[in-house]
């Protein structure tokens with residue numbers, strides 16, 4: 001027998017032609033598609049309205065690769081962190097963040113990360129591979145279920161702020177988003193999805209060209225090349241002027257303001273020049289700024305800046321009409337906050353590489 005078809009890699013049309021080639025009527029493809037994506041089943045035998053003959057043939061010739069939530073941690077603030085085991089045994093983490101109005105899923109796009117941002121715990125994991133669209137989808141679905149189970153509310157928002165760089169896994173992330181937003185998926189509006197990137201100009205332009213409808217966030221942390229290059233090695237390949245041009249391009253194409261994510265550290269980006277540089281950039285790019293609390297990852301080079309400095313950032317940005325909000329982290333007690341996802345509960349998945357922290 002030839003190799004089994006991984007059924008979740010098929011588009012709707014692909015599924016239609018497969019089933020048509022088996023002599024099945026067109027509506028069967030609609031039913032199967034609905035079971036796979038809207039209902040999210042992982043077993044063909046759970047597809048209850050299909051004839052036995054079709055189920056038997058699918059079981060023989062097709063496969064669904066399920067992910068498994070192997071470890072769940074609950075924070076005292078309600079945040080839930082999942083360790084998600086992929087079909088090949090690798091592990092990623094995803095987080096449910098509950099607020100009064102929202103249930104937000106923070107999902108991973110890669111196993112590990114190759115960017116080596118000096119302040120991020122995920123950077124200590126070797127990048128192993130990209131996630132497939134169904135592996136991203138299943139993280140989201142699991143959180144949707146947990147929202148219903150623990151809070152009696154469905155998923156409302158998704159942020160691609162887990163492990164990995166989503167724009168280095170462009171096609172799979174976009175396919176996952178398509179499945180999440182389609183009516184036969186979770187039917188979530190793309191306006192409720194935010195993709196966060198380290199800032200890859202070519203890929204940001206591609207997003208704009210592809211007419212995506214979701215939101216874009218950029219992890220900036222400094223608007224000065226001399227500072228940003230020290231803490232985010234990617235800045236050498238994609239310096240701020242190039243990033244700025246790509247964001248200009250994005251705004252012209254989408255008319256959607258981007259969000260800058262920004263952590264302020266003592267002695268790194270807490271000087272007047274740092275504030276001025278950010279103000280300069282924000283004057284040119286329609287944006288808002290999230291000043292994220294730093295979540296310590298055990299490196300003494302990085303210390304949260306004094307509150308007065310953060311306040312000075314907020315004031316300077318507000319003065320030029322840019323919304324700047326201070327964001328406090330959730331789920332710190334279970335290492336679920338920004339930059340803390342490092343598979344700590346799954347030691348078998350830990351692959352230590354040299355931290356780049358001593359770049360400073």
Ligand code: SAH
Nearest residue numbers: 120161164165196197198219261295338339
């Ligand atoms: N690679 C993408 C997606 C990761 S999002 C990106 O860089 O945007 C994770 C966010 O948490 C990013 O904004 C990252 O810069 C931020 N972050 C990383 N380590 C952190 C830490 N220790 N404390 C607070 N934020 C951190």
